[in-house]
Amino acid sequence: MFKVTVIGSGLIGSSWAIAFANAGYDVHIYDRDDTSFANSERYIRQELASLNTSANADEVIQRIKYTASLAEALNGAGYVQESIFETLEAKQEIFSAMDSLVDDDVILASSSSSIPCSAFSEALSHRAQCLIAHPVNPPHLIPLVEMVPAPWTDPNVTEKATALMDDIGQTPVVVSKEIEGFILNRLQGALLNEAWWLYQEGYASVDVIDKCISDGLSHRWAFMGPFQTISHNAPGGLVDYAERFRGFNFGIAQSRSNPTKWDLNAAKNAAAEVDALEKGMGLKDAVAWRNDMLRSFKQWKSNGSES
Amino acid sequence: MFKVTVIGSGLIGSSWAIAFANAGYDVHIYDRDDTSFANSERYIRQELASLNTSANADEVIQRIKYTASLAEALNGAGYVQESIFETLEAKQEIFSAMDSLVDDDVILASSSSSIPCSAFSEALSHRAQCLIAHPVNPPHLIPLVEMVPAPWTDPNVTEKATALMDDIGQTPVVVSKEIEGFILNRLQGALLNEAWWLYQEGYASVDVIDKCISDGLSHRWAFMGPFQTISHNAPGGLVDYAERFRGFNFGIAQSRSNPTKWDLNAAKNAAAEVDALEKGMGLKDAVAWRNDMLRSFKQWKSNGSES
Structure with a gap:
């Protein structure tokens, strides 16, 4: 099992971390400063304690680590779930920063709820590895995820990301072509x-x-x-x-x-x-x-x- | 408990009959010919057998009678739930026919899903007794009912019809003013x-x-x-x-x-x-x-x- 990186330690990022860690993945949560990590961890502990699973909440939470270093967060990751503030500028900035740090194998997915992937990935070296994986808030409790590739997304990337969503118990659906707001x-x-x-x-x-x-x-x-x-x-x-x-x-x-x-x-x-x-x-x-x-x-x- | 008359023996009318009879009301189902009565009764028996209630299905079904005489159907009724085909002409025709047969006390409710009550009640002598009680298909399994009075509906009529819906376990909501399709x-x-x-x-x-x-x-x-x-x-x-x-x-x-x-x-x-x-x-x-x-x-x- 590869490492999953979650970019952004807010409610959506923390909920994604629960979904991945609960399914057995090691999760690295990145944020540009560490002020929100305590809140994130408190939310994750509280939600894990409430989940009706046989998994031990302590065991699951040990799979989740925090860092304020983007390079450290991305090191060794097989899948990235970006979940930061939703503005075009913010998405462009973080995807550009990730683009300069990653290799050709990692999948770079965005939780964007309305901005299509092509709006912030066109100029990237690794644009074929980018797509939208839009969850419903909060993803650890609601299964649907919209997978929305850009025109240049490698179909294998869409397929692998969709398989990962299936693997962690979400219900992925693949949207045929981009439109603002998706479906x-x-x-x-x-x-x-x-x-x-x-x-x-x-x-x-x-x-x-x-x-x-x-x-x-x-x-x-x-x-x-x-x-x-x-x-x-x-x-x-x-x-x-x-x-x-x-x-x-x-x-x-x-x-x-x-x-x-x-x-x-x-x-x-x-x-x-x-x-x-x-x-x-x-x-x-x-x-x-x-x-x-x-x-x-x-x-x-x-x-x-x-x- | 007054008698409830259901006008129309199709799926909506039959479902309404279940909801009323299950709550203890005697129900008279009218249709202009008796060819659909067997289908209606079969549907009602099947649904009553499936309902998780303590009431005996045979006891409930004995409260439901059929007639092809509108006068007989309306005789002694305290509340009428019209549930026929949804065209303006059909609604006008049946409300006009009922208008000439009823006294000042009965409530005349329509299951209309989009046509406002004022479109077919304006010229009636008993127009103050008319309103919309729009169910979700099928009403015996889905609680919401939209109560939509016409401008001339007596507020007491709206209040009594809403109380009846509460009494049979539906969830009535009162719409503030008429609009095509309601809410x-x-x-x-x-x-x-x-x-x-x-x-x-x-x-x-x-x-x-x-x-x-x-x-x-x-x-x-x-x-x-x-x-x-x-x-x-x-x-x-x-x-x-x-x-x-x-x-x-x-x-x-x-x-x-x-x-x-x-x-x-x-x-x-x-x-x-x-x-x-x-x-x-x-x-x-x-x-x-x-x-x-x-x-x-x-x-x-x-x-x-x-x-």
Whole structure:
């Protein structure tokens, strides 16, 4: 087993470290200064203690090391998962720094959630070794990873990175060609835009909109995606559904053909409504509750349809 | 307990009958001819046998009667759940027929999934008693119901209908004002449009798009809605998220500001991909599998976060 390097010791990087170390890989976490290492280690210890695995949490945590030296972090690595702040400049800077330090064998994957790989890898010597491996936050509890190669990514690199994701228990999907936001965040974004506008325009409260997903649409999406879902919702299946409802859905799209940016005053009001729903528990407790729920849901998924 | 009348003996009407009868209500199912009654009864018996309740399936089914006489169906009813074919003409016709037969006390609710109540109730003598109670298919397994009053709906009618939904174990939400598609189908429609275009344009297969929901976004949406979800995805909460990502989401909206109708050739290809995913099991078996999964998911939801 090769060493895995995680670039960035924030929540996404720390969660990736859990996923890799839990599957048996030695993990080296890099950050440019060591001020965040204590927080990262605390989060990792807490999450490992909560995971329902037979692995001993102490044994797993011993596979995780920290360093503020990029050269040390990359030395001997077979796979790198970059998980730093999401701006084009930050991605360009770190990939350029890595490019000057690595050999021809390592895979350089980015957790970028919307910036395509070609935007920061074109000029690199090792650009054929670069691709996107976009997780869902937090990756140690949510399996899906979008693998998005650039036009110049070596297909063997995509294949190996995908196999690694399978090996650590994630669910990798390979996106056919680059687009800003890839698939997952474009789907979420389209739904968020409609949710935001309906809220801003006074059609429903945050609670009503959120329940339409959590007590409505999610019941089917918990085990099948949107195409499979609609194929059951017309007597003649998916083509029949398209014939019946494409007019309605075209109408929705047309009604939003002159889009506006989310209003930040609406954001303040919506934030107050979310706080009320969460009874003011604060972000840290809310994330701990979310992770408990994600663990429980993952357990349900792994049990399949037994009720 | 008053009698509940279900108008329409198709899948939605039959599912509503299960939800009402299971909660102890006597249910009268009307359809204009009796040819579909046998299918409806077969579906209801099969679903009742699968439900994890202490109620005896035979006892529940004895509360359900069928009739092809609208007058008989409405006689003595306290609540009507119309669930017929979704066209404006069909809704106008049945509501007009009911209007001439009912007194001032009954509630006339429509399962309409997108047509607002004002479109077919304006001219009725009993229009103050009409509203939308839009379920998610199938309502006996998915709790959410959108309550959407017309401008002239008596607020007491909305309140009583909402209380009835609570009483039978559904999760009613009241939409503040009418809009085509209400909340749930506009959210689903916005996501479906983006999914459809990404598929048509060759960015990803049906399987990849579906997994982005079922193995990705659904893990959080299974227990919280989109607003609560994003409030955990930026260090400063929802306002911080809006500041960071509204530009990205505005970009998605702008890229779709010249929408096209779903291509029916793409629908044929997508249908073939769904068939392959389902190993050609066919709609009837697929729906039976879906209902098993929905029952199991509902069980998980009722257990809360215990894992």
